[in-house]
Amino acid sequence: MVKKDNSINFEKHSTKSKIRYSFFFVFMLILFIIITILNINIGSVDISVPDIFKIIFLREGEKGYYNIIWHIRLPRICMAAILGGALSLSGLLLQIFFNNPIAGPYILGISSGAKMVVALTLVFFLERFGRVSSISLVIAAFAGSMLSIAFILVLSRYIKSMSVLIIGGIMINYICSAITDFIITFASDLDIINLHGWSLGSFSASNWRDVFIAFVIVTITSIIIFILAKPISAFLLGEAYAKSVGVNIRVFRVVLILLSSVLSACVTAFAGPISFVGIAVPHLIKRGLRTSKPIIVIPACFIGGSIFCMVCDLIARTAFSPTELNISTVTAVFGAPIVIAMLIKGSKRE
Amino acid sequence: MDYYLKTSKLSVGYNGKPIVKDIEFGVGKGEILTLIGPNGSGKSTILKSITRQLEVVSGTVFIGENDLKDINYKDMAKKVSVLLTERVRPELLTCYDVVALGRYPYTGKMGILGKEDEKIIYESMEMVGILSLKNRDFQKLSDGQKQRVLLARAICQKPEVLVLDEPTSYLDIKYKIELLEVLKRMAKTEKVAVILSLHEIELAGKISDKVLCVKGENISCYGTPKEVFKKSIIMDLFDIDEDAFKMYFSKVDFYE
Numbered sequence: 318m319v320k321k322d323n324s325i326n327f328e329k330h331s332t333k334s335k336i337r338y339s340f341f342f343v344f345m346l347i348l349f350i351i352i353t354i355l356n357i358n359i360g361s362v363d364i365s366v367p368d369i370f371k372i373i374f375l376r377e378g379e380k381g382y383y384n385i386i387w388h389i390r391l392p393r394i395c396m397a398a399i400l401g402g403a404l405s406l407s408g409l410l411l412q413i414f415f416n417n418p419i420a421g422p423y424i425l426g427i428s429s430g431a432k433m434v435v436a437l438t439l440v441f442f443l444e445r446f447g448r449v450s451s452i453s454l455v456i457a458a459f460a461g462s463m464l465s466i467a468f469i470l471v472l473s474r475y476i477k478s479m480s481v482l483i484i485g486g487i488m489i490n491y492i493c494s495a496i497t498d499f500i501i502t503f504a505s506d507l508d509i510i511n512l513h514g515w516s517l518g519s520f521s522a523s524n525w526r527d528v529f530i531a532f533v534i535v536t537i538t539s540i541i542i543f544i545l546a547k548p549i550s551a552f553l554l555g556e557a558y559a560k561s562v563g564v565n566i567r568v569f570r571v572v573l574i575l576l577s578s579v580l581s582a583c584v585t586a587f588a589g590p591i592s593f594v595g596i597a598v599p600h601l602i603k604r605g606l607r608t609s610k611p612i613i614v615i616p617a618c619f620i621g622g623s624i625f626c627m628v629c630d631l632i633a634r635t636a637f638s639p640t641e642l643n644i645s646t647v648t649a650v651f652g653a654p655i656v657i658a659m660l661i662k663g664s665k666r667e
Numbered sequence: 668m669d670y671y672l673k674t675s676k677l678s679v680g681y682n683g684k685p686i687v688k689d690i691e692f693g694v695g696k697g698e699i700l701t702l703i704g705p706n707g708s709g710k711s712t713i714l715k716s717i718t719r720q721l722e723v724v725s726g727t728v729f730i731g732e733n734d735l736k737d738i739n740y741k742d743m744a745k746k747v748s749v750l751l752t753e754r755v756r757p758e759l760l761t762c763y764d765v766v767a768l769g770r771y772p773y774t775g776k777m778g779i780l781g782k783e784d785e786k787i788i789y790e791s792m793e794m795v796g797i798l799s800l801k802n803r804d805f806q807k808l809s810d811g812q813k814q815r816v817l818l819a820r821a822i823c824q825k826p827e828v829l830v831l832d833e834p835t836s837y838l839d840i841k842y843k844i845e846l847l848e849v850l851k852r853m854a855k856t857e858k859v860a861v862i863l864s865l866h867e868i869e870l871a872g873k874i875s876d877k878v879l880c881v882k883g884e885n886i887s888c889y890g891t892p893k894e895v896f897k898k899s900i901i902m903d904l905f906d907i908d909e910d911a912f913k914m915y916f917s918k919v920d921f922y923e
Contacts, residue, residue, distance in 0.1 A: 418758060547778030551771050553757040557720055561751075562771035562824065563744030609759040612777065 338613055341606055345620045349398075352627045356394045357386060359635055388524075396523035396531060397630040398623040400584045401594060403535045405602075405622025406542060406615065407580035408595020413552050413611075414573050417479040419659060421595030422462075422581035425482075426489025428590035430465030431458035431582050432516055433493040433500075439515075440504045451527050451586070455534065458582035465489050466574055517643040518589035520630050527587055534583045539619060542576055546612040549573075553609065591626070592645045593652025598622045600659055625651075670729075671696045671860045672717065672828050677726035679709065679716040685724045686712050690886055692879050694860040696827065699850060701871040702864040704881035705905055710864040711752065713881065714832050717862070718749050730828065744772035748824035750817050750831040756806065762816045763801040766792055769823040791823035795849055810837035818846065822853065829853060831863040835870070843867070847874045869916075872896050880904050 357369050364372075364382050372378040372386050408421040422428050438457035442449035465486075472485045497516055515522070542549075548569055551559040560566045584591060602621045603609050629647040636642060670693030680686040687709040694700045702710045715721040717728050719735060728735040730746055738746070748769065757765060769791070770784045780788070792798045795815045800808065805816060814837050821829060829850070835843045851874055854861045865871045871878060871892070878895040880888040888900050902912050 416756065544776075547771070547774070547776065550778055551768060553760060554755045554765070554768060555753060557751050557753055558749075558755065558768070560720060560740075561718060561744065561747070561749045562768065563740045564771075565740055603759050607759060608761075608764070609757065610764060612779075 334608070338606060341617065342620075345617065345624065348624050349620060349627075352624055352631070353394060353398075356397075356627055356631050357390050359631065360385070360390065361638060392523040392525050392528050393520050393630070394627060395528045396587060397520045397626045399528070399531050399535050400520070400588050400591075401598075401622040401624070401626025402539070402619035403531075403580040403622070404584050404591060404594040405598040405618045405625070406539060407577045407584070409599040409614065409618050410542065410549075410573055410577035410580075411595070412599060413549055414570070414577070415473070415479060415482070416555060418600060418663070419479070419483065419596055419656060421593070422577070422584075423490075423590060423592045423595060425465070425469050425486035426493060427462050427465045427469070427486075427578065427581055428585050428592075429490045429493035429497075430463075430468075431461035431585035432590050433497045434458065434461030434464065435586060436497045436500045436516060440500055444505065451530050454586040455530070455583055458586035459578060461493075462578040462582045462585070465493070466578060470574075515589045518591045518645040519633075519641070519643055520588050520626075521641060523587070531583055531587050535580065538576055538579050538583075539615075543612075543615050545572070545576075546615055549611040549615075553611075588644065590645065592649050593656060594622055594625055594648050596659075597648075597652035597655040598625050600655060669695055671731060672862070673729050674717065675727045675729070677713075677716070677728060678724040679712045679721065680724045681712070681721070683724055686884075687881060687886070688884055690726070690879075692877070692886075692889055694828070694862055694877070696858040696860050697854050698876040699854050699861040699863070699874055700877045700879060701875040702862070702879045702881055703866075703868050703871050703904070704887075708881045708883060710881050711832050714749075714830055714862065714864060718747055718830050719743060720749075720751075741772060744824070746826060747828045747830060748821040748826035750814075750821045750829075750834050752832045752836065755813075755817070758806065760805050761802050762797060762805055762808070762819075763788065763792070765805045765816050766801075766819045766823055769820040772824065787825065788823050791819045794822060794852070795819040796845065811839060811842050814838060815842065815846065818849070822849075826859060828860045828862065831861070833864050833866060835865060835867060843870065850874065868896070868901065 354366060354369065358364055358366060362382070362385060364386065368378055368382060369386065372383050373391075404422065411420040411422060411425065412418050414420070434457045435454055438453060439449060442453065468489055469482070469486060473482055476482050476485065501516065548559070548564045551562050551564050552569075552573075556566050559569070581595070598621045599614070599618050602617045603614060606613060606617060608614065626644070626648070629644055629651065633642040633644050633647045673693035674690050677690040678685040678688045679690065690713060692700060702713060704710055712721065716723050717735070723735070730738060767780060767784070767788050770780060770788065771778065774780060774784060789798070792801060795818050797812065797815050797819055800812060800816065805813065808816065814834065818831075818834065821831070831850075834846060838846060847870060850861050850863070853859050875892050878888075878890065878892055879886060880895060880900065882904050887904055888895050898912060902908065907915075
């Protein structure tokens with residue numbers, strides 16, 4: 318009798334969380350659509366919603382509006398959505414890897430490493446050839462990310478405390494930023510204009526070609542991550558337990574770091590370093606869903622990151638228009654308080 | 668007696684340097700082997716080596732017919748499950764979720780639980796007496812409760828060998844006894860070979876079929892509790908003198 322009761326209870330429990338997950342996803346989807354429309358709608362020229370639908374789906378309408386939507390706003394929105402998702406996922410993977418909720422690509426200095434190598438590459442290519450392809454920037458960013466990660470991994474061998482490791486990350490941040498500033502100071506004038514805006518982070522220079530490249534890289538990487546949800550879930554109890562249920566830890570550690578780096582490198586290559594998204598979004602998503610099961614959290618984090626970055630970009634564009642803010646300025650305003658709250662809560666528990 | 672897990676000339680240690688040498692023991696299905704010995708004597712190192720958390724320095728571990736080295740990780744996971752001393756800090760996972768992670772070797776590519784898996788998770792939780800905790804956040808439990816959840820996790824992995832490193836550490840006396848009862852039942856009804864390390868030698872004597880004394884370089888003693896739990900052996904193992912021995916043990920006996 319008792320057993321039967323329990324199983325009924327269990328069914329109830331499992332449907333209850335399924336309903337929660339479904340609601341959460343529907344809610345995020347609606348939010349995503351609303352923020353997309355708002356983003357197209359608002360700007361230096363406001364375009365009405367019927368006009369938007371006409372221009373997007375029927376490809377007809379006033380020439381000026383048409384150009385604004387198709388050549389300026391849409392690619393930028395797509396870029397914010399793709400890279401925001403990538404950033405959030407990249408953070409989630411690092412948090413699982415280091416078994417700590419305050420790990421992220423920006424705070425561990427990974428974004429700055431990428432920024433440094435991209436700046437070097439930009440200056441080098443622009444001086445020699447006058448142009449540089451997006452792909453080579455992505456590769457440069459990836460190389461830079463790996464450089465920082467290698468450093469962090471070496472540190473993590475000696476430093477077991479996560480907070481000290483993060484201070485290490487911040488130091489990497491300073492070193493890389495110093496070198497980047499150095500490069501900018503001595504680069505020729507034309508390069509500086511390109512470099513300066515980019516090194517602070519912005520989606521403003523997005524075009525369809527870049528969107529396409531980012532889309533391909535991020536989609537493939539994210540799908541691989543989703544497929545790996547099962548071994549990632551084993552990692553939640555730490556490496557020793559993951560090993561004991563049959564995960565090949567040595568290979569899997571490398572895979573996890575590579576995937577996370579590809580994502581954050583892609584973001585840095587196209588939009589520059591963007592702060593706090595990688596920590597704040599996964600945290601909010603996990604709280605909202607009340608679970609950290611990867612199979613649910615991975616897709617949710619992606620959509621959440623997209624929404625977060627689109628909202629921040631909208632604010633960056635419009636808050637003090639016509640002056641644009643850097644995207645990091647806005648993400649920091651929202652993200653930093655969340656991280657501080659996490660730190661306080663975390664230290665209370667200990 | 669047929670041994671399911673046995674070692675031959677096994678040396679264990681770190682980075683190729685042996686800490687304990689010439690370890691020879693065997694455990695049959697349904698038997699309980701307990702490792703006792705002072706702190707830092709190498710009990711954990713032995714347990715880590717036979718579960719492949721650590722590379723074996725030299726010698727062989729056999730599981731069934733096979734050399735441990737020749738078993739792939741996936742098959743290994745279906746044969747051996749562990750309860751470790753290291754702290755786990757999963758964020759926002761219910762006890763049910765944590766226990767369910769033990770089904771890992773049996774689920775499909777995406778790790779989705781089937782009806783059979785759910786049933787086994789349920790039975791494992793019931794066996795350890797944590798069914799009432801199933802929806803609670805793992806992080807918010809007491810250390811003792813966490814330990815029992817992790818034991819349920821190890822049980823629901825349906826192993827043939829269950830290895831536990833100091834499973835009673837965080838438990839108060841009631842749960843200590845309960846946990847050891849569960850292990851006894853596991854061994855007898857499910858025909859699992861149980862290998863564990865214990866600090867409480869008075870309990871070790873009551874549940875073990877065999878006891879292995881680990882001290883420094885070599886195994887100092889190996890046999891049934893009757894053979895091992897002799898005053899001279901215990902005094903030697905823990906480096907205690909007659910007075911200390913009396914203070915600890917005779918008092919317990921006196922009240923009994």
